[in-house]
Amino acid sequence: MTTSPNAPAIVIQGLTKTYASGLQALKPVDLTIAKGEIFALLGPNGAGKTTLISIVCGIVNPTTGSVLADGYDIQTQFREARTRIGLVPQELTTDAFETVLATVTFSRGLFSRAPNPAFIEKILRDLSLWDKKDNKIMTLSGGMKRRVMIAKALSHEPEILFLDEPTAGVDVELRRDMWALVRTLRDRGVTIILTTHYIEEAEEMADRVGVILKGELILVEDKTTLMKKLGRKTLTLNLIETLEAVPAELAEWNPTLIADGHELQYEFDANAEDTGVPSLIRRMEALGIGFKDLNTRQSSLEDIFVSLVHQSSSQEKAA
Numbered sequence: 001m002t003t004s005p006n007a008p009a010i011v012i013q014g015l016t017k018t019y020a021s022g023l024q025a026l027k028p029v030d031l032t033i034a035k036g037e038i039f040a041l042l043g044p045n046g047a048g049k050t051t052l053i054s055i056v057c058g059i060v061n062p063t064t065g066s067v068l069a070d071g072y073d074i075q076t077q078f079r080e081a082r083t084r085i086g087l088v089p090q091e092l093t094t095d096a097f098e099t100v101l102a103t104v105t106f107s108r109g110l111f112s113r114a115p116n117p118a119f120i121e122k123i124l125r126d127l128s129l130w131d132k133k134d135n136k137i138m139t140l141s142g143g144m145k146r147r148v149m150i151a152k153a154l155s156h157e158p159e160i161l162f163l164d165e166p167t168a169g170v171d172v173e174l175r176r177d178m179w180a181l182v183r184t185l186r187d188r189g190v191t192i193i194l195t196t197h198y199i200e201e202a203e204e205m206a207d208r209v210g211v212i213l214k215g216e217l218i219l220v221e222d223k224t225t226l227m228k229k230l231g232r233k234t235l236t237l238n239l240i241e242t243l244e245a246v247p248a249e250l251a252e253w254n255p256t257l258i259a260d261g262h263e264l265q266y267e268f269d270a271n272a273e274d275t276g277v278p279s280l281i282r283r284m285e286a287l288g289i290g291f292k293d294l295n296t297r298q299s300s301l302e303d304i305f306v307s308l309v310h311q312s313s314s315q316e317k318a319a
């Protein structure tokens with residue numbers, strides 16, 4: 001397939017969507033996704049993730065704005081743009097009475113790609129579906145059906161793959177398989193954009209993370225930078241003797257007792273000049289509260305996400 005070597009995978013400019021009901025599902029969104037990136041779009045239910053993906057994939061028309069996929073305009077150059085995109089939708093939409101092989105082969109044909117049985121076999125093998133190739137879709141488990149959806153999306157060799165909630169409701173094993181698969185695809189140069197509710201998924205896989213709330217892309221950041229910049233740390237002290245309550249003398253650090261009083265936890269801003277850690281330890285020594293061990297842990301993306309959602313709703317209340 002001819003590609004534009006210098007074009008980013010996706011360029012979204014001034015994209016908005018107001019549904020016929022009057023609901024504004026997307027406020028102006030600008031976003032550029034580089035080739036070969038794994039981009040995770042995080043947001044609570046109804047934030048606008050599916051709307052955004054559906055516009056980029058040409059399923060929903062935008063109200064204003066433009067989208068380029070590999071340099072091709074999704075509205076004025078639909079075929080060129082759409083051929084470059086594979087979409088694994090949230091809902092399982094596939095013909096229950098067809099076999100796996102027929103369904104996936106048919107999907108490739110929809111994009112006017114020449115038949116390539118060897119390629120289809122490879123996809124099915126990669127997804128552990130080859131031994132199910134003659135099974136009717138309706139006889140497969142939910143997890144297997146989801147794999148079929150991925151195989152369909154990959155059948156026309158897209159360079160950009162959208163995964164809308166790829167692991168919603170799947171078991172841990174399948175989730176890990178999916179992650180491995182996504183990494184393999186990335187290693188082959190496929191750009192991957194996934195939406196997810198699972199912060200763990202973004203943390204595990206994404207190069208960059210975007211957070212969307214009420215139709216607004218409030219943050220786009222390199223994952224590691226985001227975690228460093230916004231991350232707080234938690235200090236855990238493993239006490240020699242259990243405490244029944246946090247001593248009043250430690251109140252200014254506002255620590256919490258966990259593990260039946262065996263551990264004391266203190267949360268601090270890792271970037272602050274004065275983290276409060278040395279003074280807390282000195283105070284504990286002065287009080288004769290000994291500890292056997294200690295560790296600090298970077299806050300997870302989940303902690304960051306929760307605090308962003310919280311900030312946004314308190315700003316709204318204040319406005």
Ligand SMILES: Nc1ncnc2c1ncn2[C@@H]1O[C@H](COP(=O)(O)OP(=O)(O)OP(=O)(O)O)[C@@H](O)[C@H]1O
Binds near residue numbers: 019
């Ligand atoms: N066809 C439609 N007509 C009217 N409103 C719609 C339509 N599709 C979605 N919406 C509304 O637009 C908003 C954004 O929905 P969207 O499905 O994009 O969110 P989401 O972030 O993907 O949510 P979820 O995580 O639940 O899938 C929601 O308020 C939804 O009810």
